[in-house]
Amino acid sequence: MTNAFSLFSSLKDQIASRQARVATVGLGYVGLPLALTISETGFPTTGLDLNDRRVAAINAGEQVISYFAPDRVATAVASGKFRATSDFSALSETDVILICVPTPLSPAREPDLSYVVRAAEGISSWLRPGQLVVLESTVWPGATAGVIKPILERGGLRTGDDFFLAFSPEREDPGNEKFDTRSIPKVVGADDQKSRELIDLFYSQIVSKTVPVSSLATAEAVKLVENSFRTVNIALVNEMKVAMEAMGVDVWEVVQAAATKPFGYMPFYPGPGIGGDCIPVSPAYLSWRARDVGSSLPIVDLARTNNENAPDMIAGRVAVEVSRRHGVAVSDAQILILGIAYKKDVEDTRVSPALAILKRLESMGAKVDYHDPYFPVMPLTRDDPELAGRKSVALTEDAVSRYDAVVVTTDHSHVDYGLVGRSAKLVLDTRNVFAKVGAIGNGAPVVKI
């Protein structure tokens, strides 16, 4: 038996018996649910994160992510199957290493792989024969083989012989009540047969269905294509919204009715723009890579531009509505932004269109406050550090009645829309939430924008 084969078959046995020790590098919105799911399946799991405060909170059993069951982290820690650490040397005692660190855009709006590079360098120092390394972070097709593999091989170990390398894109949808880590099918890909077999076997133990693909680049591309599809369709429905309104037609009603077609149509809903660390980023990665290889994606690029402009269009519409309905110039207007998270029921403001709208209205001279039950205080983010520390306004009738308009930017479930409808002078609803919850303001006009 060759050494490569014995390394492969011994890891295979460990995975099959769930004795393989697993590490996730990065304990964020993706890495933490993944680490917990793996430990809940029975694999001894270590979560590694550079953020000492997060590591301490996790080890103390804090809930950490709002949509988790309150005792999920505490139960995992108490089981003895899961712990968090910031010490990379822990990797030497693991068999499977999953990289779940951020892959944002650089200030020039190009792929920023610095976090994955740093994670790969950290792993490289502790890499030993017989380990399986899996990149989960969103990257452009070719990045795992072209950027990560050479870093891991620096110490002389060879992929496919001494250690194994795979890519499996994250499809986590924070706050989704229907699908979680376990029930979302997991795409798995690698460039050599042994790595392909190991990654498929590993995820077959954890998720309900794996979807094996033939290469690292294919698996990388799947994620970008999924999110680019979403990007294009969101831009399309927002474009439809403007045209439908000019025709006197409610786009929400149109989408709802169109969605009853059992084939050939999938509903996407209008909104204030796209946000989060994932959907806006993926098409930029794909487009960048397309240019890099001498191709192009003009439809994707146009959709990105439309989505990036969406918050400005909403801010412009707010200015028009307060002037037309109250005779108040936007420079004198007082506006309440309802919801700063990028989507409902999550505590995440990264790339949130609500913050872009808030800043745009302020640049027009308006006085803008916000209310968000998830953010009593505005957090520090990479893109909007100047907003950190602002405080959420309490949602009382008295407070709401003082604003010229309330702009609904996020449709959180736990907001008293009835109170807003009763006390606001004007509601500008980018999410159609007032119609959905039936909170038609008695007095306040509710305008879908």
Ligand SMILES: NC(=O)c1ccc[n+]([C@@H]2O[C@H](COP(=O)([O-])OP(=O)(O)OC[C@H]3O[C@@H](n4cnc5c(N)ncnc54)[C@H](O)[C@@H]3O)[C@@H](O)[C@H]2O)c1
């Ligand atoms: N959030 C989502 O909804 C989502 C969905 C699908 C895919 N993704 C992708 O998953 C990846 C991770 O995203 P996320 O939302 O979990 O990010 P996140 O910012 O929530 O978490 C990343 C964590 O990694 C830690 N970290 C950064 N560099 C590190 C390093 N070198 N070593 C150890 N820890 C490190 C950070 O401290 C942070 O806790 C990204 O590529 C993202 O595009 C995210």
